Amino acid sequence: MKKWNFGFVMIGLAFLISILVLSCQTDETDEYSQQAVDVTAADLFIASEAYQNLEKEIGKDMRRERNAISKLSKEDLEQYRLLRKGMLNVxxxxxxxxxxxxxTGYDYQANRDRISSLVRDVFKDVNFTKLELMRARQKSRMCKVVITRTDTNAELREKCKNDCDETTKEDIIACHNHFNENIKDLPASEFPDGESYKFWVKVRDACISAAQREEENCKKSCDKSYPDEE
Structure with missing residues (x-):
């Protein structure tokens, strides 16, 4: 992988610091004051416009798919579930x-190939580990947390589900990254109908399906944890 350009790092560092100051700054008397942290290449990457735009695009794609499914009748929904299983069979x-x-009107193949391409473009020059990326995401989330003591259950439930969405985006990115890593060295003859390529497409789809199931379970847990108040 290519090394980070020093000039880019310095510009990114300045940008990230400004973001941290704005989003993590607290009042001097606030007991939840933000502790200083070292800024890593992964932190800069998470704060970059390219990564933020990637997450937004995945969020849009998730909403498009949900909207398409929400319009299905009970009978169509059953057919939808069977067809989704059929996607995982070569x-x-x-x-x-x-x-x-x-x-549904939603093109699964085209949209997943498009997201895989976007992920490949955004991640092509990174030189940090998956663990560093995970830590950077955790720090980024901490900066976005707003601590209050007056939230209603409805507000807490909404925040909980937003966290589910954020986790799902990260999981979907990981699915596409794994796919990209495994097809990058395949010979040109494998695209798009070779057995090896089709195998990794199936693995990607199974990974995304698992992430979506986790999202559903996560949101159900939010509903149970924060029921409507009487």
Whole structure:
């Protein structure tokens, strides 16, 4: 991987520091004062416009898919579930994707390939580890936390579900990264119908499906933790 350009790092550092000052600054008497932290290459990456735009684009794609599913009837929803399972079978994948597009108006193949391409472009020059990326995301989330003591259950539930969304975005990015890492050295003859390529597409789709199931469970947990107040 390419080394970070020093000039870019300095510009990014200045940008990140300004973000930290604005988002993490607290009153001098606030007992939850922000402690100083070392800024890493991963921190700069998470704060970059390219990464922020990537997360926004994934969020838009998640909403498009949800909106398409929300319009389905009970019968269509059952067919949708069967077709999603069909996507994970190499023999039925092509037909399942075609039928899903007809059923929902959402093109699973095109959108997932598009997101994989975006992730590949954004991550192509990074030179930090997955652990460093995870820590940078945790620090970024901490800076966004607003501590209050007057939130209603409805507000807490909404915040909880927003956290579920953020985690899902990160998981989806990881799925696409894993896919990109495993296809980058495949010969040109594998694209787009080679057995190895199709195998990794199936792995990517299974990974995304698992992330979406976790999101559903996460949001159900939010509903249970913060029920409507009487």
């Amino acid at each position: 023999e039925t994948r092509t037909e399942a994707i075609t039928q899903l597009k007809i059923l």
